[in-house]
Amino acid sequence: MISLRRIGNWVSTATALLVVSLGSVATAADVTVKLGEGDLLLGIPGKGPLKLADIEKWLADPANHVILTPELPLGLAAGSQKITGIDKNPLTKAKIELGRQLYFDTRVSADNTISCASCHHPDEGYGRQTQFGLGIGGQLGGRNSPVSYNRILSGAQFWDGRADSLEAQAIGPIANPIEMGHTHEAFVSDLKKIPGYVVQFDKIFGTKDFTIDHVGMAIATFERCLVTGPTPYDYAARFQPFKQFTAEDIAEFKEDDPDTYKAYQEALADTKKHPMSESAQRGQELFFGKRVNCTACHVGANLTDELYHNLGVGMDVKNPDLGRYEVSKLEKDKGAFKTPTIRNVALSGPYMHDGSQKTLMEVVEHYNKGGTPNKWLSDKMVPLKLTEQEKQDLVAFMEACTGSFPKVATGRLPE
Secondary structure: OOOHHHHHHHHHHHHHHHOOOOOOOOOOOOEEEEOOOOOOOOOOOOOOOEOHHHHHHHHOOHHHHOOEEEEOOOOHHHHHHHOOOOOOOOEOHHHHHHHHHHHHOHHHOOOOOOOHHHOOEHHHOOEOOOOOOEOHHHOEOOOOOOOOOOHHHOOOEOOOOOEOOHHHHHHOHHHOOOOOOOOHHHHHHHHOOOHHHHHHHHHHHOOOOOOHHHHHHHHHHHHOOOOOOOOHHHHHHHHHHHHHOOHHHHHHHHHHOHHHHHHHHHHHHHHHHOOOOHHHHHHHHHHHOOOOOHHHOOOOOOOOOOOEEOOOOOOOOOOOOOEOHHHHOOHHHOOEEEOOOOOOHHHOOOEOOOOOEOOHHHHHHHHHOOOOOOOOOOOOOOOOOOOHHHHHHHHHHHHOOOOOOOOOOOOOOEO
């Protein structure tokens, strides 16, 4: 029989790997918030457009200005040490709420028709189920809309990483002529005509003369709270340490170690409530195995290396999009684009930077053939020689990486 002490140590170590505490040691003044849960993104209580009195009442509550320490959900929590941006731009309920309003407000665009959510909508996996992003006047961009969730674990943004922070990304589309078509100056001027926004910027940032940088900080704060919940894959991973134990071991837990027994029961119940299919389990073995080696790029808690790779996508045309090269000017970066997360990827098709692949099966087929040959093709791209069943299994695993999104209010904006 495995000794109880060794079992306890093993489970404690495994749990620590799955749930990593954030930041420095908590103090009495710290307030921890579990991202992905509760009413954090549901807006100021009430119904209908936000009246100035509603906003002022909200801002008068000191609890809405306390700095929050985020706790990530199971799965993502293993990457907590990689949380980015909150040291310079701390989370508060008031700032999150201001960012939420700006994210869904079409008044960020020159003709009042396009919001951040127009290309990154909660109903479409925080992307858009169109090949390219749609801007004012029906203009189409040249790239697929990247997802806006799990950005709390990400530094550089956009497919080519041209924005060095989430704050910089948030304000980029506002001044893009084929997206929101504004200028930063004109946009800020328009915001200052809306009393409900003016009082929020004044209270949160200490100035009525706010700038576009303050806008970026608010939107980024909201976006950092858009995180994916636990998936069948995460629940299976949490239960994995218990698989080595016999019925006799479990009985010993029940008698001598109630905390470990409770953890076992909860982990078992969650795997039954959120099961992985046999196909998904086979796909997981392929995904993490040396032969298919998806984790050469899709690695870590968010299943992305946050780096740039040439997969050959779109490189067989006369003037291909050169991606990261346009930012870095490094020859090796020609045709390279940022690795997207696998989490909730089943909800955010079409795929790749150009939206050319409509389904996850098409994505698997592209990898299976080793990408499209070109001078800068990543050395990680090799023919995989997958069977039809293996292709289906990989898709099933990616679908098993789907978790919940936090509840969010898409309306309720300042009058």
